[in-house]
Structure formats: C-alpha cells, structure tokens
Amino acid sequence: MFSKIKKSLGVLAFGATILASTSLVYAASGEYESTYNMTGGVYSKYFDVGSDPTFTVYVYPEIGVEGSNISLYLERKTTFGHAGVDSGSVSSTVNDSEKLYGDNDAQYRIYYRNWTGHQMKGDTTIKWSY
Structure with missing residues (x-):
C-alpha cells in the first residue's frame, strides 16, 4: 500500500512540474500591437x-x-524615474525592426523619437521574451 501512495505522489509531482513548466514558457513572452503618430516622440x-x-x-x-529614422530608447523604471538601457533605430519609411536588450527583472517602456519635426505615422508591434 505504501508503494502505491509513493507511486501516486510521484505521478502527481511529475504532472505538476509539467504544468508549471508550461506556464513559465507561456509567461516568458508576449506581443503588443499599437500605432504611432508623432512629430516629436511617443x-x-x-x-x-x-x-x-x-x-x-x-x-x-x-x-x-x-x-x-525613428530612434528607439529602451527605458527601465527605477525608484527615482527611468534609466536608459539600450537604444537603436528603425526606418521611418519602410517596414523595419530592431532588437533592444534589457538588463533586469523590471518594468520597461520604449520611447519612439522623431528628430525631424515632421509627421511620422504607422503601426508598431513589440514582441518580448525573457
């Protein structure tokens, strides 16, 4: 009888590990779609x-x-404001992409900067993984 209980607990533990791993993989990435319309930055x-x-x-x-180009700035939220972490740029006229890398477990945002003063408008998608 003791071996049946032990075996059942092993199966339950294995199942819980598989479920936890699946949840972590799902939570470790995401995607956000939006638009931009700027003469300065958003x-x-x-x-x-x-x-x-x-x-x-x-x-x-x-x-x-x-x-x-559109300049991109990855910023990490800090106790006293924001810290610049990484930067890059994408074309303002053709479909383009850029990777930016964070450094900590934190809240991040991306600043899109148009330095021309002329209108730039379009769609954007941000995908992340950790």
Whole structure:
C-alpha cells in the first residue's frame, strides 16, 4: 500500500512540474500591437518582464520622412524615474525592426523619437521574451 501512495505522489509531482513548466514558457513572452503618430516622440505602455528581456520592435510606416529614422530608447523604471538601457533605430519609411536588450527583472517602456519635426505615422508591434 505504501508503494502505491509513493507511486501516486510521484505521478502527481511529475504532472505538476509539467504544468508549471508550461506556464513559465507561456509567461516568458508576449506581443503588443499599437500605432504611432508623432512629430516629436511617443512612449509605449509599460511591460513588466523578467530578467534579461529581449524586445523586438517592428514598425510599419504609413507616413515617414525619406532618409530619416525613428530612434528607439529602451527605458527601465527605477525608484527615482527611468534609466536608459539600450537604444537603436528603425526606418521611418519602410517596414523595419530592431532588437533592444534589457538588463533586469523590471518594468520597461520604449520611447519612439522623431528628430525631424515632421509627421511620422504607422503601426508598431513589440514582441518580448525573457
């Protein structure tokens, strides 16, 4: 009888491990879709992610400025404001993407910056994993 209980507990423990692993894999990535319309800059929403996240920012421009890029700044929320963590750029006129890398388990946001003063508009998707 003791061996049947022991065997049942082993099966339950194995099942719980599989379920927990599946949940962690699902929670370790995400995707957010939005739009941008700016002559200066706009912020994304905050993303609450785990350690060492990777963000991939995709842009699908409708209106851009030929020869100009959109600067991207990954910022981590801190006790006293925000800390710049990584930066890159994407085209303002053709579909493009850029990877940005975080450094801690924290809340992050992405700042899209248009330095031209002319309108830039389009769709954007942010995918992340950690």
